[in-house]
Amino acid sequence: MTDQAYNFAYLDEATKRMIRRAILKGLAVPGYQVPFASREMPMPYGWGTGGVQVTAACLAPEDILKVIDQGADDTTNAVSIRKFFERTGGVETTEHTAEATLIQTRHRIPEHPLTEDQILVYQVPIPEPLRFLEPRESETRKMHALQEYGLMHVKLYEDIARHGAIATSYAYPVKVEGRYVMDPSPIPKFDNPKLSGSPAIQLFGAGREQRIYALPPYTEVVSLDFEDHPFEPSKADHACDLCGAAETYLDEVITDDRGGRMFVCSDTDYCTGRQAAGHRGRLSPEDAA
Amino acid sequence: MTLFDRTLSQDAETPLLEVDGLTKRYGARIGCADISFDLWPGEVLGIVGESGSGKSTLLSCLAGHLEPGEGRVLYRGRDTVAMPEPARRLLSRTEWAFVHQNPRDGLRMGVSAGGNVGERLMAVGARNYGTIRAAATDWLGRVEIAAERIDDKPRQFSGGMQQRLQIARNLVTGPRLIFMDEPTGGLDVSVQARLLDLLRGLVREMGLSAIIVTHDLAVVRLLADRLMVMKSGHVVESGLTDQVLDDPQHAYTQLLVSSVLQV
Ligand SMILES: Nc1ncnc2c1ncn2[C@@H]1O[C@H](COP(=O)(O)OP(=O)(O)OP(=O)(O)O)[C@@H](O)[C@H]1O
Ligand SMILES: [Mg+2]
Numbered sequence: 051m052t053d054q055a056y057n058f059a060y061l062d063e064a065t066k067r068m069i070r071r072a073i074l075k076g077l078a079v080p081g082y083q084v085p086f087a088s089r090e091m092p093m094p095y096g097w098g099t100g101g102v103q104v105t106a107a108c109l110a111p112e113d114i115l116k117v118i119d120q121g122a123d124d125t126t127n128a129v130s131i132r133k134f135f136e137r138t139g140g141v142e143t144t145e146h147t148a149e150a151t152l153i154q155t156r157h158r159i160p161e162h163p164l165t166e167d168q169i170l171v172y173q174v175p176i177p178e179p180l181r182f183l184e185p186r187e188s189e190t191r192k193m194h195a196l197q198e199y200g201l202m203h204v205k206l207y208e209d210i211a212r213h214g215a216i217a218t219s220y221a222y223p224v225k226v227e228g229r230y231v232m233d234p235s236p237i238p239k240f241d242n243p244k245l246s247g248s249p250a251i252q253l254f255g256a257g258r259e260q261r262i263y264a265l266p267p268y269t270e271v272v273s274l275d276f277e278d279h280p281f282e283p284s285k286a287d288h289a290c291d292l293c294g295a296a297e298t299y300l301d302e303v304i305t306d307d308r309g310g311r312m313f314v315c316s317d318t319d320y321c322t323g324r325q326a327a328g329h330r331g332r333l334s335p336e337d338a339a
Numbered sequence: 340m341t342l343f344d345r346t347l348s349q350d351a352e353t354p355l356l357e358v359d360g361l362t363k364r365y366g367a368r369i370g371c372a373d374i375s376f377d378l379w380p381g382e383v384l385g386i387v388g389e390s391g392s393g394k395s396t397l398l399s400c401l402a403g404h405l406e407p408g409e410g411r412v413l414y415r416g417r418d419t420v421a422m423p424e425p426a427r428r429l430l431s432r433t434e435w436a437f438v439h440q441n442p443r444d445g446l447r448m449g450v451s452a453g454g455n456v457g458e459r460l461m462a463v464g465a466r467n468y469g470t471i472r473a474a475a476t477d478w479l480g481r482v483e484i485a486a487e488r489i490d491d492k493p494r495q496f497s498g499g500m501q502q503r504l505q506i507a508r509n510l511v512t513g514p515r516l517i518f519m520d521e522p523t524g525g526l527d528v529s530v531q532a533r534l535l536d537l538l539r540g541l542v543r544e545m546g547l548s549a550i551i552v553t554h555d556l557a558v559v560r561l562l563a564d565r566l567m568v569m570k571s572g573h574v575v576e577s578g579l580t581d582q583v584l585d586d587p588q589h590a591y592t593q594l595l596v597s598s599v600l601q602v
Contacts, residue, residue, distance in 0.1 A: 183447065196425045200462030204447075204454050207461065210468055211451055211490050276468040 059106040059139040069107035076264030081226030088260040098173025100255030105154045114142045116150035121158040121316030159241040161320040164250035172235040174256040179223045179233040224271045240285045240299045246271035288313040291333040293324035361410035369572040370396035383549040385563030393572040394552040402518045403427045436509030440521035442501035446493045453489040459512045478507040499530035519551040568592045
């Protein structure tokens with residue numbers, strides 16, 4: 051049931067238009083952070099109000115929505131946002147990547163390849179990749195304008211100096227179409243290659259920091275690195291213990307208090323799909339088929 | 340000037356910096372007024388004067404940190420006031436260096452010594468970690484910081500070391516011109532002396548031009564070929580350092596020199 055006290059998808063049409071303008075500008079200038087007047091949403095900032103506003107501005111009644119958090123559809127965060135749009139928009143929802151027309155995500159890009167008919171909306175906590183080393187907003191804006199990105203490599207240099215390798219494993223900085231340096235939100239660097247050349251539209255919303263940025267379909271996205279320390283999209287050196295997938299991003303799960311552990315796909319929909327298709331992992335029940 | 344002389348001076352190098360009628364006001368208050376001078380390649384110019392006399396204002400205008408109200412600054416013939424900001428910022432991380440009095444203003448305190456030195460290299464496109472690290476190690480050595488301190492943060496360094504790190508960070512890209520605002524201020528006398536020695540060596544070795552602002556006449560005596568004395572925003576006397584200090588013409592310079600002798 052749609053809650054009639056609200057406009058479709060909660061936000062009023064004027065606000066949606068304002069957000070859509072920011073999105074269109076973001077798509078026109080890939081990787082550039084567009085300021086927008088973020089609205090109060092009836093949920094805490096930590097829940098990704100930026101992503102929720104972008105989703106609300108893009109959502110049409112015929113959309114099929116999927117919401118994932120760390121790859122899972124069933125965390126509190128994912129369930130609450132899904133319920134929010136079921137209630138305020140009456141839209142159909144799904145857990146299947148392939149069925150969704152709009153996917154809001156935190157911390158992952160789905161394993162199932164995306165298509166031209168899909169929009170992926172990222173929740174972004176800190177949109178400014180240079181913030182770590184340069185706290186002054188006036189200065190970071192200038193650095194973007196003038197493409198003064200040496201500082202990004204200072205961050206990677208520090209990583210190698212301290213850890214012997216680039217230890218940044220989440221929110222790994224990228225350069226978009228050879229122009230803007232962008233924070234891809236806290237996805238694992240394993241997902242970075244999927245940012246590049248994606249057929250889907252990718253939108254990034256930061257609520258507290260009031261920024262929207264975007265990657266139009268088939269945008270070139272390159273992860274920053276050094277010649278002698280090239281970017282590596284690493285993952286745990288295991289196969290999924292439930293579905294046997296060798297090429298997916300895995301979560302390590304502690305199974306008992308005696309050091310037992312297992313590795314499972316972080317993308318629960320992908321893993322379930324593979325199991326349903328008969329794939330087996332190291333710890334799959336013998337008689338499950 | 341004879342025709343012969345003119346030809347000679349044209350064949351010789353042109354000034355690195357030509358300053359003409361430079362004025363900066365803060366509202367109604369004068370920061371510095373009607374400053375004109377030339378700086379030649381390899382030359383070290385000292386600027387002295389009491390607190391509030393406009394030394395830092397002048398230096399900031401020259402280095403492009405402040406926009407002067409009037410006047411011209413030509414660097415190797417190019418107008419640095421009129422040039423677009425990107426060009427000026429490029430100059431300041433390639434051809435120029437700036438050493439601040441407070442190392443906190445000139446260093447990234449959250450970044451290791453190696454990262455501080457490497458930043459300018461990365462800013463101009465260095466993308467090989469090994470090469471950057473080697474250059475940083477080399478430069479730490481040149482400013483007498485042990486190679487094993489390369490991964491320490493500046494806050495683990497003494498004041499003198501921080502200042503030397505700032506110098507290494509600035510010189511790593513081989514600039515032609517270094518601006519310094521009280522580089523030895525706030526340091527112990529013995530530490531000052533060592534830093535000055537080091538600076539003098541580097542300036543000579545690299546053929547650097549320098550403009551150094553200081554309260555301390557001993558500093559200019561040691562480093563500067565030429566001297567400008569400022570008072571209330573104006574240059575009241577200028578000339579060869581030894582001449583100005585040994586035979587000051589202006590009453591204010593005489594006062595300045597005599598007050599040093601009393602110390
Ligand atoms: N940001 C500012 N706004 C207004 N007035 C300023 C500003 N900065 C400097 N001034 C004024 O300009 C004049 C010159 O100041 P400046 O800092 O250049 O002197 P200085 O010779 O470097 O002094 P010090 O030796 O104390 O560092 C002073 O009267 C000062 O009060
Ligand atoms: Mg000063």
